[in-house]
Amino acid sequence: MKDREKNTMLSDAMIIYRKEIRNLIKDKRTLFATLILPLLLMPVIFIGMDTVMGRQMDQVREKTYTLVIRNNDDPQLIAVIEQQLFIDIIDEPVVGSLIIEFPNGYSMGDETDVNIYYDSTSQSITFASERLIRALQEYDRILANKKLTEFDLDLESLYTIKTFRVDTAPEESQGTEFLVMMVPYLIIIYTFAGAMSVGIDTTAGEKERGSISIILVNQISRTSIALGKVCYVLSMGVASSIMTFSGLLIAFTATGGLMGESSFSGFAASSLVILLLVLIFTSMLAASIIVLLGSLAKTVKEATSYVMPIYIIVVLLGVLTMSLDPSSKPLLFLIPFLNSIILMKGAILGNATLLQLLLTVISLSVVISLLIIATSKLYNSERILDSAVN
Amino acid sequence: MVEVSNLHKAFRAKKQSKQVLSGLSFTAEPGRIYGLLGPNGAGKTTTLRLISTLLKPDQGSIRIDGLDTVKESRAVRDKIGLLTGEMKLSGNLSSRESLRFFGELNHMRREYVDQRIDMISKKLGMDDYIDRPIDKLSSGMKQKTSIAVSIIHDPQVIIFDEPTSNLDILATKVVNDFLLDAKAEGKTVILSTHVLSEAEMLCDDIGILLDGILAVNGKKEDILATQESGRLDDVFFALAKERGIVS
Ligand SMILES: Nc1ncnc2c1ncn2[C@@H]1O[C@H](COP(=O)(O)OP(=O)(O)O)[C@@H](O)[C@H]1O
Ligand SMILES: [Mg+2]
Numbered sequence: 001m002k003d004r005e006k007n008t009m010l011s012d013a014m015i016i017y018r019k020e021i022r023n024l025i026k027d028k029r030t031l032f033a034t035l036i037l038p039l040l041l042m043p044v045i046f047i048g049m050d051t052v053m054g055r056q057m058d059q060v061r062e063k064t065y066t067l068v069i070r071n072n073d074d075p076q077l078i079a080v081i082e083q084q085l086f087i088d089i090i091d092e093p094v095v096g097s098l099i100i101e102f103p104n105g106y107s108m109g110d111e112t113d114v115n116i117y118y119d120s121t122s123q124s125i126t127f128a129s130e131r132l133i134r135a136l137q138e139y140d141r142i143l144a145n146k147k148l149t150e151f152d153l154d155l156e157s158l159y160t161i162k163t164f165r166v167d168t169a170p171e172e173s174q175g176t177e178f179l180v181m182m183v184p185y186l187i188i189i190y191t192f193a194g195a196m197s198v199g200i201d202t203t204a205g206e207k208e209r210g211s212i213s214i215i216l217v218n219q220i221s222r223t224s225i226a227l228g229k230v231c232y233v234l235s236m237g238v239a240s241s242i243m244t245f246s247g248l249l250i251a252f253t254a255t256g257g258l259m260g261e262s263s264f265s266g267f268a269a270s271s272l273v274i275l276l277l278v279l280i281f282t283s284m285l286a287a288s289i290i291v292l293l294g295s296l297a298k299t300v301k302e303a304t305s306y307v308m309p310i311y312i313i314v315v316l317l318g319v320l321t322m323s324l325d326p327s328s329k330p331l332l333f334l335i336p337f338l339n340s341i342i343l344m345k346g347a348i349l350g351n352a353t354l355l356q357l358l359l360t361v362i363s364l365s366v367v368i369s370l371l372i373i374a375t376s377k378l379y380n381s382e383r384i385l386d387s388a389v390n
Numbered sequence: 391m392v393e394v395s396n397l398h399k400a401f402r403a404k405k406q407s408k409q410v411l412s413g414l415s416f417t418a419e420p421g422r423i424y425g426l427l428g429p430n431g432a433g434k435t436t437t438l439r440l441i442s443t444l445l446k447p448d449q450g451s452i453r454i455d456g457l458d459t460v461k462e463s464r465a466v467r468d469k470i471g472l473l474t475g476e477m478k479l480s481g482n483l484s485s486r487e488s489l490r491f492f493g494e495l496n497h498m499r500r501e502y503v504d505q506r507i508d509m510i511s512k513k514l515g516m517d518d519y520i521d522r523p524i525d526k527l528s529s530g531m532k533q534k535t536s537i538a539v540s541i542i543h544d545p546q547v548i549i550f551d552e553p554t555s556n557l558d559i560l561a562t563k564v565v566n567d568f569l570l571d572a573k574a575e576g577k578t579v580i581l582s583t584h585v586l587s588e589a590e591m592l593c594d595d596i597g598i599l600l601d602g603i604l605a606v607n608g609k610k611e612d613i614l615a616t617q618e619s620g621r622l623d624d625v626f627f628a629l630a631k632e633r634g635i636v637s
Contacts (some may be wrong), residue, residue: 019483019491026482026523210476214539217442217472218495219464382445387476 009227012220016228017235020202024236030197034236038190038244045186046251060124062086067132068093071102080138084131093117098128100136109143184344185318187244187279188337192311194240195287199233203294204303207387216384226379230291230372237287241279248275274347274357281364282340288371295378298387317341326356333359336367391455392418392441392547392578398449399436410436412602414450418580418595420546423573425593425610426582427626432599434582435474438551441580442472454547468496471545475555477536484521485511485535489542496543503542510538514568533561537568547578554588566592586622590614596622598629605629 024030064086069077081087093099099117106112114136118129145155206212216222249272290307297303318341326332326342333339339360346352378384397414400407410433418424426434439445441452443463452459454466479488486507493503511520514534519527524535541548550569554562569592572579583589589596596613598606606613606629617624 015491015494019494022487023481023483209478209480210474211479213439213442213444213474214472214477214492215495216444217467217470218492218543219467219497220495385439385444 009221009224012224013227013231015220016225017231020198020229020232024198030201033197034194034240035243038194038240039247039250041190042183042186042244042247042251043254046255050255056123060127063124063128064088065125065128066090066094066097068097068099069102070099071104071106072100072108074108076142077135077139080142081132081135083138084135085128096122096125098125098132100132109147181322181345181348183248183348184341185315187241187248187344188282188314188318188341189311190244191237191241191279191283191286192290192307192314194244194283195233195237195290196307198236199287199290200294200297200300200303200307202229202232203291204297204300205294207297208299210387212387213385222379222384223376226295226376227372229295230288230375233291234284234287237283237290238280241283242276245276245279271347271350271352274352275344277357278340278343278347278360281361281368282337284368285336285340285364285371288368288375292371292375292378295375295384327351330355330359334363336364339363391420391453392424392580393453394437394441394450395452396450397437397440397447397452399433399440399445399447409602411440411447414599414603416595416597416604416607418547418578420578421573421576422594423569423579423581423592424595424597425589426580426597426599427584427586427589427622428582428599429584433602434584434599435551437599438472438549438580438582442470442549443467468543469545470547470549471540471543473536473540473548473550473553475552475557478556479524479532479536479539482523482525484523485516485527485531485538486520488524488535489538492539492542498543506542506544507538510541513571514538514564529558530560530564533557533564537565541572545577547580548572549580551582552584553581554583554585586626590622598626600629600633600635605633 065088067081067087067089068091069089078087078089090097096119099115101115101117103112116129116132116136118125118132120126141155148154148158206215215225289310293306293310294303297306314337317338321338321342324332324342326346332342333356339356343352343356343360346356394417395415397411398409399411400409402408414433414437416424416426426437428434436445440447441454441459443459443466446460454469457466457469459466481488483491489507489510490500490503493500493506498506507520511517514537516531516534516538519531524532527535540550548569550565553565557565566588569579569581573594581589581592590610593610595608596606596610597604606625613625614620614622617628
């Protein structure tokens with residue numbers, strides 16, 4: 001009789017796992033796409049956006065705008081506008097001009113409506129119109145002050161409370177709050193991408209190469225084979241998401257000033273832990289979906305066509321619920337992927353709770369387990385042999 | 391020895407049940423090559439998968455050296471080496487690494503695996519490229535690696551399902567030489583093919599699978615003797631005519 005090793009179900013699964021890893025290590029391209037790319041992704045997006053937006057703001061601010069002022073030639077008005085914008089006063093509007101229109105026959109101190117005409121399709125002109133509103137508010141204060149002096153009063157004496165809001169974020173950071181809110185979506189997109197190529201290759205790819213039946217005819221059980229593959233894809237998904245997370249940290253550090261305190265209230269360690277946990281569980285969920293669908297499909301192409309719609313649904317789910325306030329609806333944290341997205345957002349804003357984390361982790365664990373059981377059942381059925389050949 | 395008796399197998403696809411095998415019986419003996427012939431879709435792959443424990447019969451039974459493929463499937467898998475024509479080895483692992491992996495899958499001790507690899511590599515002439523990545527090998531070299539994978543655990547029964555269907559002439563010769571060698575060593579060989587000339591050249595016994603049963607089953611000489619020409623394709627056409635498949 002032949003020499004035989006005595007193995008358990010798990011050590012058998014590790015045979016498959018080790019072989020897949022060995023094969024992957026020699027595949028530089030896939031390795032780069034699953035591990036290095038996610039590390040670079042976030043820093044590139046953040047630093048890139050930071051630079052681009054900063055430059056755009058500079059341009060918008062330094063530009064000289066043409067302005068027509070109708071029915072008011074008060075030099076004080078021009079003075080307050082010049083505090084806000086570089087302007088060129090002209091008589092008749094040209095393309096790209098802004099217009100401030102006081103009513104016909106306006107005289108200083110009248111109670112009146114003032115219209116600002118601007119072209120909202122231009123970002124810079126929109127910016128300029130906002131600055132004009134500020135200037136007119138300032139002008140209004142000046143006029144009010146003038147009226148009060150006639151009664152021996154001044155504006156200061158009417159107000160008893162003065163509030164100052166000091167924005168500590170450097171000026172370039174305007175608009176990055178949006179970017180921060182995009183982080184969960186970028187992460188969700190990448191959790192799928194990380195496990196996709198390895199997950200489909202080891203399942204549907206194996207069928208396409210015709211090696212699946214050979215793998216099944218030997219001493220290790222089909223459950224072990226399924227588990228080995230699941231472990232492989234899950235660990236690659238997790239590795240990939242840890243790289244995404246590291247990339248995120250690098251991005252946050254590199255653009256540290258940019259985040260300021262307005263969007264990250266200190267970004268506590270607990271927030272980081274929650275982000276990392278959510279990331280790991282979500283990538284495991286994505287990976288187990290991919291392994292199951294890859295095993296159901298007969299070809300790589302078919303597998304991709306199964307995964308894509310789910311991918312899109314998940315992203316849509318996130319986008320459609322972007323403005324959802326989850327605080328009063330704990331049950332939302334039982335819905336896979338949706339819970340990941342809102343919990344990540346909560347972590348970033350510093351208002352995620354332990355209960356939300358707990359519900360999310362429990363719900364994701366249950367779904368992941370069910371998917372793994374289904375994959376293992378599939379490997380034990382005759383269906384796993386279905387390939388494009390028959 | 392492989393004993394197949396009264397094999398039935400149906401597949402359910404889209405709520406319809408399709409009877410593929412309905413009472414298939416034959417015996418393949420050690421030191422001989424049994425050729426399972428039939429047109430595409432006749433059920434050759436299904437039969438070989440049933441023998442390899444990949445599928446379970448609806449009815450009937452298969453014994454490999456006396457072991458039942460359903461009740462003793464693990465022990466049966468130890469005795470059989472499977473190779474299919476659809477199998478395309480690929481990847482960055484070398485032939486040696488792949489063979490070690492399959493050795494592990496068969497629960498063989500490392501020293502024994504390495505011993506087998508040396509032996510098989512020498513026998514098939516793989517020494518020059520056994521440590522090269524499989525992706526860098528020629529078709530003949532890949533084919534030898536596939537054969538090596540199928541016999542790494544030294545099986546008594548060799549089951550090849552249309553092994554030459556995707557191969558060029560050189561790689562085909564590798565397979566045929568191997569099969570004749572295995573026969574000479576006293577292995578039981580079952581080969582499925584739809585290439586009649588190949589069967590005529592290699593096989594000792596022949597079964598022609600039509601409509602879920604063996605329309606013909608026996609020694610090659612006896613079967614060829616039924617036709618004046620003594621050619622297998624005439625046997626085939628006579629059968630097809632009998633059944634109204636061709637006019
Ligand atoms: N898993 C399956 N599900 C449904 N039908 C199948 C399955 N496997 C094989 N068949 C059908 O069984 C018949 C025999 O197939 P097969 O054994 O592959 O034939 P051969 O190998 O002789 O070409 C074909 O008609 C095929 O479509
Ligand atoms: Mg076939």
